Amino acid sequence: MKKKLKPGDKFPDFSLPDQNGRSVNLSDFTRQGEADKRYGFKDGYPLIVIFYRGFFCPRDQQQFRSLLAFQKELNVNFCKMVAISADEPIVSSAFKAGLGAGWPFLCDTDRKLIRELDILDETEGEYAYRALPYTFVLKPDLEVFKIYNGWYFVGRPTIEELRIDLRSIMQEMDYYSYEAFNSPHVKKIRIPQQTWTEGYSERAEPTEKGIVDSFNIRTGNGYIKAPQFDELIFFNFTAIPGEGYRTIKAGEKVKFELVKTHTGLSATNILRIPD
Incomplete structure (x- = not known):
């Protein structure tokens, strides 16, 4: 050049x-x-x-x-x-x-x-x-x-x-x-706070189960490994019910709901399973 x-x-x-x-x-x-x-x-x-x-x-x-x-x-x-x-x-x-x-x-x-x-x-x-x-x-x-x-x-x-x-x-x-973030598609993955504060008690119990494969505390993103799926399931910390910034550790057992979109599988309503 x-x-x-x-x-x-x-x-x-x-x-x-x-x-x-x-x-x-x-x-x-x-x-x-x-x-x-x-x-x-x-x-x-x-x-x-x-x-x-x-x-x-x-x-x-x-x-x-x-x-x-x-x-x-x-x-x-x-x-x-x-x-x-x-x-x-x-x-x-x-x-x-x-x-x-x-x-x-x-x-x-x-x-x-x-x-x-x-x-x-x-x-x-x-x-x-x-x-x-x-x-x-x-x-x-x-x-x-x-x-x-x-x-x-x-x-x-x-x-x-x-x-x-x-x-x-x-x-x-x-x-x-x-x-760009206040769109129906993004809000399926990056869950708005009101989802967990308005009518959450009426939500169905999650049926999918897996183990947290990783969670990056800086980005707030992680993955769940579930034997019933070939790929790791992506999630944002907002998929964990609650308020403020929520964290979770690799290795924790969880149950969750599955979200299918045109950009892949994601998890929502992630709940820890007590040992």
């Missing part, structure tokens, strides 16, 4: 090792979640890709320190951020840990991607043969939305600029509006 990208171009879906040496694809970070698939949404989430010179660069250190507070906002907004340098995984791992960063640090040690994007620093000094400090904001399909050239530090994006970029992208996604 060897050309400078511009907004509207597709960013390459490359594969690089992360700070632990595990190979990952860029598209792994933009895919929709399992719950989104169940709700019938098609769109994924935007991604911020930051190229930096290396752990030794004081400007990179300052940029990442300013992003530490932003990572919590990204988590609750379901958006991702990755940082890429020519450092080895062991160096990237130490840098990441020292910062207290939660986002992945990817390692382009042979400079293949950096050269492909034509962002290799060819000046003298300690920055030679390192990535120029570019930040790319990508749409879920990896289309480039915004590019920031951080050769001078003032060119690097502020948190507010990144927030505006993400908002602009997400406003065009199929999951963004309240109405």
Whole structure:
């Protein structure tokens, strides 16, 4: 390719090792979640890709320190951020840990991607043969939305600029509006509170039985394993009767009602079975 990208171009879906040496694809970070698939949404989430010179660069250190507070906002907004340098995984791992960063640090040690994007620093000094400090904001399909050239530090994006970029992208996604969740299909899986507070006592006793295979306390989603079904049965925490945020543990025996929709099987009215 060897050309400078511009907004509207597709960013390459490359594969690089992360700070632990595990190979990952860029598209792994933009895919929709399992719950989104169940709700019938098609769109994924935007991604911020930051190229930096290396752990030794004081400007990179300052940029990442300013992003530490932003990572919590990204988590609750379901958006991702990755940082890429020519450092080895062991160096990237130490840098990441020292910062207290939660986002992945990817390692382009042979400079293949950096050269492909034509962002290799060819000046003298300690920055030679390192990535120029570019930040790319990508749409879920990896289309480039915004590019920031951080050769001078003032060119690097502020948190507010990144927030505006993400908002602009997400406003065009199929999951963004309240109405998208306030639909009959989604409410079969993401159960409204009033279902459990209005006439629940008249509801029939669940007939299906199984064991909780997993439950992710961060996302509020899990799966039930039932011998009578070939596939794991998805559920959202709202399928557990009650109020507020409800949790359940893997290995607990449950009975439940089965919901069949065009996006697969889900469970509702999940009740624990006492030992």
